[in-house]
Amino acid sequence: MSAYPLDPNLAAYVAHSATFTPENDSLAARRAAFAxxxxxxxxxRPARVRVEDEHLDGLAVRLYTPLQPAPANGWPTLxxxxxxxxxxxxxxxxxxxxxxxLKRLAVAIVAVDYRLAPEHPFPAPLEDVLTVWHALRRGHWxxxxxxxxxxxxxxxxxxxxxxxxxxxxxxxxxxPLLQALVYPVLTADxxxxxxxxHAHAPMLTAAGLRASLAGHLPDAGxxxxxxxxxxxINNAAGLAPAFIGVAEYDPLFDHGxxxxxxLQRADVPVHLHIGQGLVHASLRAAGVAAVEQFYxxxxxxxxxxxxx
Numbered sequence: 575m576s577a578y579p580l581d582p583n584l585a586a587y588v589a590h591s592a593t594f595t596p597e598n599d600s601l602a603a604r605r606a607a608f609a610x611x612x613x614x615x616x617x618x619r620p621a622r623v624r625v626e627d628e629h630l631d632g633l634a635v636r637l638y639t640p641l642q643p644a645p646a647n648g649w650p651t652l653x654x655x656x657x658x659x660x661x662x663x664x665x666x667x668x669x670x671x672x673x674x675x676l677k678r679l680a681v682a683i684v685a686v687d688y689r690l691a692p693e694h695p696f697p698a699p700l701e702d703v704l705t706v707w708h709a710l711r712r713g714h715w716x717x718x719x720x721x722x723x724x725x726x727x728x729x730x731x732x733x734x735x736x737x738x739x740x741x742x743x744x745x746x747x748x749x750p751l752l753q754a755l756v757y758p759v760l761t762a763d764x765x766x767x768x769x770x771x772h773a774h775a776p777m778l779t780a781a782g783l784r785a786s787l788a789g790h791l792p793d794a795g796x797x798x799x800x801x802x803x804x805x806x807i808n809n810a811a812g813l814a815p816a817f818i819g820v821a822e823y824d825p826l827f828d829h830g831x832x833x834x835x836x837l838q839r840a841d842v843p844v845h846l847h848i849g850q851g852l853v854h855a856s857l858r859a860a861g862v863a864a865v866e867q868f869y870x871x872x873x874x875x876x877x878x879x880x881x882x
Contacts, residue, residue, distance in 0.1 A: 578776065578823050581851055587615075587859035588776045601692075605662045612667040615858040619669070623676050627665070630709055633702055634687035636665040638672045639717065640680050649682035650722035650880045651710060653738075653750075655703060657729030657855070659786035660691045670858055671728065678873035681880070682718050684710065688734070692789035696802045699790075700737050707738060711748075722880055725750045725814075726872075728857065729778075729826075730786065732758025736804035736833070739814045744801070749814035752879035754872060756819045757854055760805035760829040762787050762797045768827035775823050778854035783825060805833050810840035817845050817875035819868055821852035847871045 580588065594611035596603035619625060622641040627634065639649055654672065656663040665687035672683045688702040713720040727735035732755040739753050763769070764780060773780035791797050800807035816837055820830035834846040849856060849868045859865050 608662040616670040636685040638683040648719040651682045651718045653725045655727035655731030660730040660790035724752045726754035728756035737801040753814040754817040766828040772825045776853045815843040819847040821849045824854040
């Protein structure tokens, strides 16, 4: 970590994150440690936000809605897909992300407890997300607007969010108004400059990413499926407009940067936000200036996508 000139508050966050060690090497212990870390960095729920846990076709989801009266057509809705390397996290671990956005934007958020690797590799998570997406589109929740829909995800969740848009195009179905990809995983290519330069960065290493990919994509053929890793796409025309946020000191920096270029070449509107001085998983570090700026930029992009 000494190689990175981190903001003191961000450095403290990184150091504190490292204390949430698993009790043993089992996947269950690592999942529990990840959940503890997420809980620790979750602020209090904003005063006027309702949080409800529900089930949809066997899938657990968490709904966040403003307590104020909904618009006539229901709340514009963000489908949110959590990070955690495809093998950790749930619909309950990322309250911190939802709370930060709901302080800035009056929307509903639906978080999905998609199935995890290695028990359920690709395409299982995407299938679960499609189930919830179709439910949103058909008006399963009357207080949610079935037309004003966006999708967002961080890290592995960003990968699934991008894959959702590719899958919807393949199905010839309407796209979200915006795909918001937060330091997403978009390729297995380890030759990218950032994969080399930041192979040993705080919070995510190239080796850690390699292990996560092995669990999520054990079939090598899936690594060229753009629904799994969107940067492998041949033609991005017709995909949803995008907000792509990357962290400066992250092996995944070039994943997002190059995908922004792919979308631009296909005439897909895209805004690339570079989190200066940030590392992977920085958005749990509330109060760090660059983190707050990241959330501001994300909320602004989501709001513009919903503007009439």
